[in-house]
Amino acid sequence: MADVAIERNAAPRTARKRASLRTALKRKSTAAFLMTLPLILLISLLVIYPAFYSLHLATLNKSMQRFIGLGNFQFLFKRETFWLVVEQSCIFAITAVFFKALIGFIVAHFVHNIPAKGQRKWRGMLLVPWVIPPAMSTLAWLWLFDPSYSAFNYLLAGVGVDRIPWTGETGWARFSVILVNIWFGAPFFMIMYLASLKSVPDQLYEAAAIDGANWWQRIWYVTLPMMRNIIAITTLFSVIVTFANFDIVRILTAGGPLDRTHVFATWAFRIGIEGGDIPLGASVSLFMVPILAIAAVFILRDINKRGNES
Amino acid sequence: MTRKKLTRRQFIAATALSSAALVTAPYVRGAHAAGKLSIGFWDHWVPGANKASTDIVNEWAEKEKVEVAIDYIPSQGNKNLLTIAAEAQAKAGHDILAMPTWWPHAQAELLEPMNDVVEGLIKQNGEVNGTVQYLGKAGNKWLGVPACVGSQIKGPCSRIDLMKQHAGIDVQAMYPAGSAPKADGWTTDTFLKAAEACHKGGVPFGIGLGETSDSVDTVGAFFLAFGAEVVDAKGNVVVKNDNVRQALEYYKKLMAFLPSDAPSWDDGSNNRWLVSGRGALIMNPPSAWAVARRDAPQIAEQCWTHGFPVGPKGRFAPFLPYFWSVWSFSKNKEAAKSVLTRLSQPDAVEKMVAASGGYDLPAFEKLTTLKTWAEEGPPKGTLYHYPNPHKHQLLSISASPAPPKVAQQIYTQATLTKMCVRFYRGEPMEKTLAWAEGELEGFMRS
Structure with missing residues (x-):
């Protein structure tokens, strides 16, 4: 009897289980999770594991045989060159992001005002710098800036202007790496801002025009508030990517002259790979993580707030 | 169904037979028997x-x-x-x-x-x-x-014609093909005068002052020629010494005669300088000459690879x-x-x-007189002195004799080149030395 009773209870439980599994699989969130699972695994393997591994490396001594906690960071904080790299990375990232955003904003307005028929052509052309692999395009820039055979200097000489040491003098070298970064990154801002501009309802401009708003007031009171979220996200993304830039500086100046164009990634490579001090290199590359993480939290929190307001 | 039972005796006999067969069989060597x-x-x-x-x-x-x-x-x-x-x-x-x-x-x-x-x-x-x-x-x-x-030596590769024309130096007579160098007069002072003359003649020496190895190797050989050690063999920071001051003063004079953009040169810049015919001398292994032989034969046939000038403490050449x-x-x-x-x-x-x-x-001394170096050209014998066949110069590496793990940092960070550039650009000598001392102390970590 007892056996029969158990059999009787087990069948509905199995059926219930099957039904709940079916329901779970039918749920949109489960399907979404399963579909993103390969990507999650890939990111875990290629991003999360290396990130934790570099954290581990940053706590080792130079020969990687001893745990020294935050010793590498304490060492770095006493190095003059490290603070030079911090300063340069900030100059590099802030200047480049500011000009990328400004140029992207202006160009997006120009493109937005082009009649729809020819707009696609312009959008495609303006995206070219962003779609060329930066290592390749920077090589072209390197030839344009070459110390002895610069194409720019050749043109300048043609109009009687003295040759410019594009990568030989501190100021010019900084200018050159920032210029190339802006050239490469501005199209990204342009396309993001263009998408955002297209989503601003025309009625708002019409209402502003009826209220007598001038060009500047339309931008200040209508366009910018409507683009706030996209500006914040784009800026955050670009700040992170620009702080982590490697290829442009590495190819153009390799951090010289006199270390005056090093950013975190290039200096970390110099110390870690070329200099054989991998833990110190890992520490340099990790230095910005907490600062950028805090910045990201603030910017994203602000976006949430605005989202809720709307 | 019958089942055959294996007795203990049969098992031992079978094992013994198999072992004997394995031992006596010829060793069959597979295509990749050694792994x-x-x-x-x-x-x-x-x-x-x-x-x-x-x-x-x-x-x-x-x-x-x-x-x-x-x-x-x-x-x-x-x-x-x-x-x-x-x-x-x-x-x-x-x-x-x-x-x-x-x-x-x-x-x-x-x-x-x-x-x-x-x-x-x-x-x-x-x-x-x-x-x-x-x-x-x-x-x-x-x-x-x-x-x-x-493996390579980064010695001078001079233009025979330009050195004769502007500096009055016959590099082939100084380093004749097939025989020992006659280069007692090839000193750091002569080198400086030649650099000045070629600079005036519009064909400056193409020596880089950047952070890549060609620049670092050259400055290292000159430092050693002045006995200028920045870290000694025991790992002590000794950068504040008169030999280093002398080397910096020398390099400051030399830099005035080098191309103004030399601080941004990389390892390809000096090669291009020679191949394009713009300079009278570079410091490089024969790869630049080899490129010239292919792309600019009229320049290649005027190239001669030879030894470094001798300084107060000897004649050193970078060997990598x-x-x-x-x-x-x-x-x-x-x-x-x-x-x-x-x-x-x-x-x-x-x-x-x-x-x-x-x-x-090759690093071994009996292998530095192979016929390739004697015969390569044009001009024939241009590489004769490249492998240092007469042990005319001491083969060295920049930043030595510091302990190798410290020297690697000095080399990679191009500390010697940076010192020269800082001093040349007007930084007071003692400030440059203090900066270098701080950097070198940082390289001591283990």
Whole structure:
């Protein structure tokens, strides 16, 4: 009897289980999770594991045989060159992001005002710098800036202007790496801002025009508030990517002259790979993580707030 | 169904028979009976030069029944350094890996001692120079076999015509092909005067002041010529000394006669300088001349590779050796040692030197007078003095004699070049020295 009773209870439980599994699989969130699972695994393997591994490396001594906690960071904080790299990375990232955003904003307005028929052509052309692999395009820039055979200097000489040491003098070298970064990154801002501009309802401009708003007031009171979220996200993304830039500086100046164009990634490579001090290199590359993480939290929190307001 | 039962006696008899059959049977040697071996060689600049090492290794593999896989790893973009770092971290990879200059010391704990191979080769091929010992040996342990492929001296490569015309120096008479140098008058002062004359003549010496190895090697040789050590062999920071001050003063004078953009030069800039015909001298192995021979033959036939000028403390030339090292985690160390011994035999070295057009330099003293260097041209004999056949100069490396792990930092960070540029650009001497002292103290961490 007892056996029969158990059999009787087990069948509905199995059926219930099957039904709940079916329901779970039918749920949109489960399907979404399963579909993103390969990507999650890939990111875990290629991003999360290396990130934790570099954290581990940053706590080792130079020969990687001893745990020294935050010793590498304490060492770095006493190095003059490290603070030079911090300063340069900030100059590099802030200047480049500011000009990328400004140029992207202006160009997006120009493109937005082009009649729809020819707009696609312009959008495609303006995206070219962003779609060329930066290592390749920077090589072209390197030839344009070459110390002895610069194409720019050749043109300048043609109009009687003295040759410019594009990568030989501190100021010019900084200018050159920032210029190339802006050239490469501005199209990204342009396309993001263009998408955002297209989503601003025309009625708002019409209402502003009826209220007598001038060009500047339309931008200040209508366009910018409507683009706030996209500006914040784009800026955050670009700040992170620009702080982590490697290829442009590495190819153009390799951090010289006199270390005056090093950013975190290039200096970390110099110390870690070329200099054989991998833990110190890992520490340099990790230095910005907490600062950028805090910045990201603030910017994203602000976006949430605005989202809720709307 | 009947089942046959195996008795104890039958089992013993069968086992004995099988053992006897195995022992007495002839040893059948398979195609790869001696196992597998993977090699990571440096990918040569010279087209076709890799073939010589491939042929030698394949021939050896055939004879020894070893299955060999060779990868040629380029140094462009530091791919070879990345491979070394990755394999050291993973403790897996090639059995043999070509390591440049500082890397055997950087990975010393993970490398198999090669004393038995190198000591045998020294007995056979003659002594190796001091720089090879400094870079290849940690205590009594040889960290790798000095490789012929990729090893180079970065000496002066002068334009015969321009040096005669502007500086009144006959470099061929000073360094005649086939005989010992007559270069007692080739001093650092003469070099400075020649640099000034060529600068005035519009064909300045093409010496870089950047942070890449050509610039660092040249400044290092000049520092040694003045006895200017920044860190001594025991690891003490000794940068504030009069020899360093003298070297900085000298370089300041020299820099006034170099191209103004030299601080931003990389390792390709000096080559282009020579090949384009803009300068009278560069410091480089014969690769620049080889490119000129292909692209600008009229310039190549005026090039002559020779020795460094002598300074108050001697005549030093930068020597950058490669080593073939075997990881301690290699699974076929005996085969690795065997192939490295084969690659270091005189006939193999001769083949590799010939395939590289004379670029590669063996470290062993009996192998510095091969016919390739005497015969290469035009002009014939242009490479005769490249391998330092008369031991006219001391082969050295920048930042030596500091302990190699410290010297690697000095070299990589281009501290000596930066000191020169800072001082040249108007920074007071003592401030430059104080800056360098701070940097050097930072390199002492272990």
